[in-house]
Amino acid sequence: MKHVLSYLKPHTWALTRTMIVKFMGSMMDLFIPFILAIIIDDVVPQRQPHLVYLWGGGMALCAGLSVTFNIMANRMAAVTSGKVTLKLRHDLFKKLGELSMAQFDSISLSSAVSRLTTDTYNINQFLNRTQRIGVRAPILLIGGLILTSILDARLTLVLALTLPVIALIVFVVTKKSVPLYDRQQQVLDSMVRVMQENIVGVRVIKALGKTRYEQQRFDDVNKNLAEVGRKAGSVVAASNPLSSLTLNLGLAVVVLVGAYTVNSGLSRPGSIIAFLNYFTIISGAMMGITRIFIMSSKGIASARRIEEVLQMEADQPQLPAHKQQTPWHIAFEDVSFSYNGVENNISNITFRLKQGQTLGIIGATGSGKTTLTNLLLRLYDVTSGTIYIDGQDIRSLDPVTLSDQTGIAFQSDFIMAATIRDNVAYFRDISDEDIWQALRTAQAEEFVRATADGLLHQVESRGNNLSGGQKQRLLIARALANKPRLLILDDASSALDYRTDAALRRDLSQQHQNTTSIIIAQRVSSIKGADQILVLEDGRAIGQGTHDELMRTCDTYRDIAQVQMGARQADVPEQEVG
Structure with missing residues (x-):
């Protein structure tokens, strides 16, 4: 909580002004019963109406000032809490973007979403209500005790005896x-994850007829969230009734003692009314x-x-830079990596590529193909071994430098709701000429020109108004648009027909x-x-x-080639891709 509260420091003056205005409004509230006691006990017995009107006008003025000051303070509190939440949410989003993939995996996407939304909202509500009620309530409490002690010390003692009981109730409720x-927010993460999976996979769910199953899965996590909320609510629900019971018992004692003291001539009626x-x-x-305190439970x-996260x-x-003279552009030297730190996902991988060469990677699902690209993009760091780019350890490269020279296209990648131009350029300073060239190489120029707006054609979120092949060609164009020194295509042409795929490979090589x-x-x-496979x-x-070497030496590769192309066709040389 200390780190989050540090965001209040730049707003110290605004908080001070809010407290001053709240203090003034609260004092106006406290003056009203005191003036009432004076009117009943001192002014009315004089039988001078103008004095009653004068003091009554004072009460009305206090009431008006109280409303004005409280409205001003509430608005100031809303502005301050909004600014703090804005900065907090900005820093949280920025930090999430800076985390390594291993750190992000430990948090999970669903948890990141709920932290950015629900958790920051809870902080906003906590800060807002603390400024509004957290300042006003102590002033009314302390000020009320002081003024009641002036009116009648005996009755104030009765009232004061109830406060430790209420404090104990609040402490127990908050602790529990x-x-x-905490648990409620964790379950909320699970519900967000289920919702995301259903939204992203809605077509598959409908195609497989699993709508009822997903509804049941959502109902299960929804019921779990409701149950945790019920337990938290049950604990919190006891706070107000128990506090009210304690105060009402105190009030009953005050009425009895007050009636006795008035009847005995030890107190005056106006004082008792003001005290009530x-x-x-x-x-x-x-x-x-x-x-x-209840809101602080959520806030904490x-x-x-x-x-x-923060x-x-x-x-x-970033390690110190140490560049070696080498003919290799990319080099994997005995690289091993594990996602969980227990069992390696890839082991002892070694290969070297000169500038302009092409490496093809093939293997069954789960064989580690995408893991290699994740390491080459430094989304994760190697467990052992070293990756070199131009003779320099990838861990010593500036991340911006690495991303600027790399183009990447995954099989199912991010397409935003924007124009084709914006999706290909993706906030990079790339000319329309370079974009068209990238689209041409990616075999996407024809379908883009066929649209009414060309580069300004609007693409729906996740490319829902494009075919699978069109989306992949758009993603390949994005990878090519910045003229990268290193191009990574991770199963990026799987939705293309053989003719388009062949044309893509031909244009890439040229x-x-x-x-x-x-x-x-x-x-x-x-x-x-x-050049290498x-x-x-x-x-x-x-x-x-x-290819020819593997056809002779690798049974697995030869089997794949023969199944896909036929043994005779598999041996026919083809246009090189690099």
């Missing part, structure tokens, strides 16, 4: 509710403090989750001769002309060489 709200008004004010203040739970230290430091390419594919035809199985290289 914070862990429950103060009792109501103090009761409201205690209820307000109780609500603040959300602050912990936000601080967990205080994560970088686990991918237009990007100096681009080092790494092509992951399921088709032998897509990588057949590569790497065959993966269970994270290990079981074959490495040219």
Whole structure:
């Protein structure tokens, strides 16, 4: 909570002004019963109406000022809490973008979404209500006790005896509710994950007729969330009734003692009436403090989750640069990696590529193909071994420099709701001429020109108004648009027909001769002309060489080629891709 509260420091003056205005408004509320007691006990007995009107006008003025000051303070509180939340949400989003993939995986996408939305909202509500009620309630409580002690010290003692009981109730409720709200946010993460999976996979769900199953899955997590919320609510629900019971018992004692003292001539009626008004004010203040502690339970739970992210230290430091003279553009030297730190996902991978050469990677699902690209993009760091780019350890490269020289297209990648131009350029300073050239090489020019608006054609979120092949060609164009030195195509042509795929490979070899390419594919035809082909199985290289070499030496590769192309056709040389 301390880190989140540090965001209030730049707004110290605004908070001070809010407190001053709240203090003035609260004092106006406290003056009203005091003036009432004076009117009843001192002014009315004089039988001078103008004095009653004068003091009554003072009460009305206090009431008007109270409303004005409280409205001003509430608006100021809303502005301050909004600014703090804006900065907090900005920093949280920025931090999430800076995390390594390993750190992001530990948080999970669904949890990141709920932290950015629900948790920051809880912080906003906590800060807003703390400024509004958390300042006003203590002033009314302390001020009420002071003024009631002036009116009647004996009755004030009765009232004061109820406060420790209420404080104990609030402490117990808060202590029990914070862990429950922590759990509630965790279950909310699960519900967000289920919702995301259903939204993204809605077509598959409908196609397989699993709508009822997904409804049941959502109902299960929804019921779990409701149950946790019920438990938290049950604990919190006891706070107000118990506090009200304590205050009402105190009020009953005050009425009895007050009636006795008035009857004995020890107190005056106006003082008792004012005291009862103060009792109501103090009761409201205690209820307000109780609500603040309840809100703080949510705020503390959300602050912990936000601080967990904000205080994560970088686990991918940039190493000191040390460049070696080498003929290789890309080099994997005995690279191994594990996602969970227990079992390697790839083991002892070694290959080297000169500038402009092409590496084809093929293997079964789960063999480690995409893991290699993740390491080459430094989304993760190697467990052992070293990756070199131009003779420099990838861990010593500036991340911006690495991304600027790399073009990447995945099989199912991010397409935003924007124009074709915006999707290809993706906030990079790329001319229309370069965009058209990228579209031409990616075999996307024809369908883009066929649209009414060309580059300004609007694409729906996730490319829902494009075919699978059109989306992949658009993603390949994005990868090519910045003229990268390193091009990575991770099964990026799987939705293309053979003719389009062949045309893509031909244009890549002609237009990007100096681009080092790494092509992951399921088709032998897509990588057949590569300078090197790497065959993966269970994270290990079981074959490495040219197509012709692997046809002779690697049974797995030969089997794949013969099944896909036929033994006779598989041996026919094809246009090289790099």
